Amino acid sequence: MRTSVENNSAEGNATARRVFASDPCPGSLFGHGFADVIGQYDWDETLKMVEKATEADVRKVLAKARRNVNPLSPDEFAVLISESADPYMEDMARLSRRYTQERFGKTISMYIPMYVSNACTNKCVYCGFNHDNPFTRKTLTLEEVENECKAIRRLGPFENLLIVSGEYPSLTGVEYLEKVLHVCRPYFHNLTIEVMPMKARDYHRLTRSGLNGVVCFQETYHKEAYRKYHPQGMKSHFEWRLNGFDRMGEAGVHKIGMGALLGLEDWRGDAVMLARHLRFLQKRYWRTRFSVNFPRMRPSESGFQPKSLISDRQLARLTFAFRIFDHDADISYSTREAPAYRDHILSLGVTSMSAGSQTEPGGYATSPEALEQFEVSDSRCPADVADAIRRNGYEPVWKDWDQVYDI
Ligand code: SF4
Numbered sequence: 455m456r457t458s459v460e461n462n463s464a465e466g467n468a469t470a471r472r473v474f475a476s477d478p479c480p481g482s483l484f485g486h487g488f489a490d491v492i493g494q495y496d497w498d499e500t501l502k503m504v505e506k507a508t509e510a511d512v513r514k515v516l517a518k519a520r521r522n523v524n525p526l527s528p529d530e531f532a533v534l535i536s537e538s539a540d541p542y543m544e545d546m547a548r549l550s551r552r553y554t555q556e557r558f559g560k561t562i563s564m565y566i567p568m569y570v571s572n573a574c575t576n577k578c579v580y581c582g583f584n585h586d587n588p589f590t591r592k593t594l595t596l597e598e599v600e601n602e603c604k605a606i607r608r609l610g611p612f613e614n615l616l617i618v619s620g621e622y623p624s625l626t627g628v629e630y631l632e633k634v635l636h637v638c639r640p641y642f643h644n645l646t647i648e649v650m651p652m653k654a655r656d657y658h659r660l661t662r663s664g665l666n667g668v669v670c671f672q673e674t675y676h677k678e679a680y681r682k683y684h685p686q687g688m689k690s691h692f693e694w695r696l697n698g699f700d701r702m703g704e705a706g707v708h709k710i711g712m713g714a715l716l717g718l719e720d721w722r723g724d725a726v727m728l729a730r731h732l733r734f735l736q737k738r739y740w741r742t743r744f745s746v747n748f749p750r751m752r753p754s755e756s757g758f759q760p761k762s763l764i765s766d767r768q769l770a771r772l773t774f775a776f777r778i779f780d781h782d783a784d785i786s787y788s789t790r791e792a793p794a795y796r797d798h799i800l801s802l803g804v805t806s807m808s809a810g811s812q813t814e815p816g817g818y819a820t821s822p823e824a825l826e827q828f829e830v831s832d833s834r835c836p837a838d839v840a841d842a843i844r845r846n847g848y849e850p851v852w853k854d855w856d857q858v859y860d861i
Pocket residue numbers: 574575576577578581582583584585619620621689
C-alpha cells in the first residue's frame with residue numbers, strides 16, 4: 455500500500471487531545487514518572503558540574519570504580535565525561551572492557567532494523583521524515599512486511615529485529631503494529647519496536663502479541679529546546695514522551711532502549727540526564743533490562759545542522775564512562791557510525807550492533823530509491839560486520855533470546 459499523506463498533521467494534535475482525555479492511567483502521563491522529578495535537575499547546573507570537574511575528581515571516581523563496591527552515581531558519571539577525564543582515557547577503556555567482559559563475555563549481539571513506514575504526523579525540525587517534507591510516503595502492507603522478513607533472513611541469521619516506523623497513529627497505531635508482530639514472529643525470536651510512544655495498556659497488549667522490547671529516544675532532556683525542535687504533533691508533548699518509559703515499565707516490557715540525539719543540545723547535559731533517567735527507571739522497574747544508544751546528530755536531508763558536534767574521542771569517552779557507571783545496560787551502536795570506528799570500539803564497552811541496515815520501508819526486498827531518515831555510514835553486509843567482530847576476538851551472537859522465555 456503506497457500512502458500519500460495528506461497535509462493533516464492536525465491528526466497528531468487531535469490524537470494528543472484524545473489520549474490525554476481518555477487514558478485511565480493519568481499517573482503515567484503527568485506524574486509518578488521521570489517527568490515528575492526531572493524539574494529537580496537544573497540544566498545549567500548540570501553542565502557546570504561537568505565543567506568544574508578536576509583531574510583529582512576523575513582519579514577519585516576511577517579509584518571508587520576500580521574497587522567495584524558501590525555503583526557510581528550520575529554525578530560521578532558526570533565527572534567521567536568531563537574534559538578533565540581525557541588524560542585517563544586508557545584507564546577508562548580498560549575498565550570499560552573489563553566490566554563488559556565480566557557481564558557479557560566477548561560477544562556482540564546482532565540486530566537489524568526493519569522500517570515499516572515513513573509516514574509521520576510530527577514536525578521534528580531535524581528529521582527528513584518531517585511531516586512538511588513533501589515526498590511520497592510508504593507504509594508497508596502485511597504482505598510487504600513478510601517479504602521484508604524473508605529478505606532479511608536471506609541477508610544473515612538475524613533473530614533480533616527492530617521494527618521502526620514514523621509516528622502516524624491512524625496508519626501505524628497499535629492495531630497495525632499488532633498485525634506486524636504476528637507476521638514477523640515466525641521469522642525472528644526477538645521483536646523490538648521503535649515507534650510512537652503509547653499508553654501502558656497498548657504496550658501490554660503488544661507484549662501479549664510477541665513484543666520483547668521498546669526503543670524510544672527522548673531526543674533531548676532540555677525541556678525548552680525540546681519544544682523548539684518538536685513544534686507540532688503528538689511528539690511536541692515533552693512529558694508524554696518522557697513518561698513513556700514508565701508506561702513501558704508498568705506494562706512489563708522486557709527490555710527498554712533509551713537514548714538522546716547527541717548534538718541537538720550540549721551532549722554532556724543530555725548524557726547526564728540520561729544517566730539519571732536510567733537510574734530512576736532501574737529502581738522502579740527492577741525486572742526490566744535496559745539498553746542505551748548514543749546516536750550522533752548528523753545533518754539531515756531537511757538541511758538541519760546540529761547545534762553541537764560530539765567528536766569521536768568524546769563519544770568513546772562517553773561510552774567508557776557509561777559502562778563504568780552501569781555494568782549491566784546494553785550499549786548499542788548502529789550503522790550511523792563508520793566501519794573503522796565501530797570496529798575499534800566494539801571491544802571497549804559495546805554489546806550490540808546493527809548491520810546491513812536499510813532505512814527505507816521495503817528496502818530489503820525491493821531496494822527502492824527513497825529518502826533516508828539518516829545516513830547509514832557503515833554499509834557493509836552483515837557477514838562482513840560479523841567477520842570484523844571475529845577478527846577482534848569477539849563472537850557475533852545472532853540469537854540471545856527464545857520465544858519460550860515469553861511464556
Ligand atoms: S524523528 Fe520520528 S517523529 Fe520526528 S519527524 Fe522523524 S520520524 Fe517523525
